[in-house]
Amino acid sequence: MSDKYLEQEIATRLAEFFDDPLGFVMWAFPWGQLPEMSVVRLPEPWRSQFHCDFGPDKWVCELLEDIGRGVRERGFDGVNAVMPQRIAIASGHGIGKSCLTALLVTWLMATRPHCKGIVTAVTASQLTTKTWAEINKWMKRSVVADMFEYTADSIRAKEAPETWRVDAVTCKEENSESFAGQHAASSSPFYIFDEASGISEKIFEVAEGGLTDGEPFMFMFGNPTRASGTFYAAFNDRKKRASWYTRHVDSRDVAITNKRQIEAWKDEYGEDSDFFRVRVRGEFPNQASNQFIPSFSVEEAMKRAPTDHPTVATIGVDVARYGDDDSVIFFRFGKNAKMPYRVFHGLSVVALAHEIKKAIAYCYELGFKQVYCFVDETGVGAGVVDILLDAGYKEVYGINFSMAADDSDQFDRKRDEIWGRAREWLKKGCLVEDEDLKHDLVAPEYEIRPSGAIKLESKESMKKRGLSSPDIADAFCLTFSMLIAEYSPEDYQRANQHVAQARMDYNPLDFRF
Template identity: 50%
Template sequence: MADNYELMLAQDMGQFFDDPLGFVLYAYPWDTDPALQVVELPSPWNLIYPSKYGPDAWACGGLENLGRQVREHDFDGRTPVPAIMEAISSGHGIGKSAMVGWLVCWIMSTRPYAHGTVTATTSDQLSSKTWAEICKWNKRSIASHWFDMGTGKGAMRMVHKQHRESWFCAAQTCREENSEAFAGQHAVNSTSFYIFDEASGVPNKIWEVSKGGMTDGEPMWFAFGNPTRNTGAFADCFGGQRHRWHGQHIDSRSVAITNKELLAQWVADYGENSDFVKVRVRGGACSQCVQLAVHPTRAGRRGHGARAGAAQ
């Protein structure tokens, strides 16, 4: 019976190869775990999937779009396809870390021999928030028993129990002197993926080295953050490199789980068009950032760096 169950589970995971939203709604006990019953699955997805609860609308839309890209690329296991590159710039409190957990579990559960690297701005953020969230969602996953989860400094790894050296995801600090940890990641017959949490603070050197992992297989790169910095690779995802990235700006007020009263207070205190609200509520670039993207030299002469530091 156990062997039959594992075979059926593996077959189910295969069906979610190009359906990350379907995976998220299948893999987690939305309708039996009260801790997950926070958001009722929004329309039109509540008409498609047999679940009362689920991700918020922004996450449903993002996962659905991701599945669409997978189908368009139609990776055959041999011929390299273009990298999927997703950048999410948002205000506070929308549930980005949960999305990170879902993405890691979806890729690792549906793609044998996937190789992944996850990072965040600081080691504390990486261990106590980002990696902790990945561990939490894997523990809840129907396929959690396939993987061993390591925690603690130098041991944050998710590995397939039967393929420990060839099917894994590791957390790495993003210090520039650790850039070699992001190099040489390849999965010719699978998915090489990077996830940058609080991506505004990830040094440019780390972004540069990570590009090497996008050269074969079915590569994916996800960057999440608040747009607190006016320069750097994350800002470029919505500026000079926006033709390479599928970028989204998400207003915290449009998300069901956010504290609307607090957000309204911020708007009242700082003003709808203030840089504070633009960055921390609306998830968009501050006015100086926009000027920099359009007129980089002119914005620099206006002392943009000083103002950006004040906005952080």
């Protein structure tokens, strides 16, 4: 067979694998021919499909198939830009992330002429000695090895070395401009972040600008060591996670991991410890060192059944300040916060005031003797409060988050205080089971001021960390703005009927007051 014929045959096969990364991986590498490529037995149905006993682990096969499906769904035509594929994998140790990175880079570089990529890792040592070394090793043993030139920090196509390449770039903040747009409008710009939990938010912010043309890809891999940042937000932020394909990979489920070491960690630290969660289960820690509300506290509150008998209803309203924020109306009846909340996007102050009137009327219809409605009057919320007060709604109280706390020795400002009261309430209260609310509650961090008072992280600071504004949680916490008498013993039985009726009235598809 002539070299020219072989090149034509390879080119034909590469075109076939444009939307089939798993097929490419099984075709391009010598599975079963080297000792380290004869470790994992290829699971069914892929073993029969590819007539091969060895190959990637099951989770890798599934991921590659899902990526191929994403390519087909987007249907990139080489001209019109498509939505990026964003892939985030949180895992325990030893699952073969560096190998997966190498497989992906080889597939992208081989099947997409003039693509441009950047690979980075949390440290220069991790990048050069592990991630980049693994990419070089696997690409050189593939059937497309001769298409490329290899250097210490770059792999380039011999045909077009300046426009068809992937580079290893350190992720120091001062190097952030290196992550600017890849400008591969007729091909695929791609980014791969190894140990993504520790990478600076500035890097991710700049890299986002490279996802605007062509057929972009962004991959994040790593142990979920931090309960904040872009990597965390991909799994947990209620607004951002919709744009990410996410997956947790437990080291115990992967063929190549050291099971004896894992058992030793289980005995030493416990299966529910943060060490085991992060290093083995591939799950984020229950509570970061400066996380204000721990995850387990919210989870326990969501599991409790409502047994409370309040006679007073409280409503919290967080008013949107910015274009991507939401206005939220939240109900709480004593220790029962199982009621559905409402989220509004883009409402005018007049329209939001109308929705609040309906919420107050609903509580009275349920038979509650008194209603307290606490509205965030910071910024545009002041207009909502004015409209309601002018209309004679004495139930409405404007709350400014920056006003002084009642307990100024313990809390810096009012917002810090109401979150503190909510944190205590969660120890005995029952909360609606809702992932968006949970993520909002556990997202903010805090600090201790020189005076000893607690200062909760601001919404602006959270956005700089890649997280959305915790609008739902703020609305819930607003229900603790005042210390009020929520109970009347002689009305317990009647009040319990109000709660039961409210739960029956709830239709998640058409919630009406």
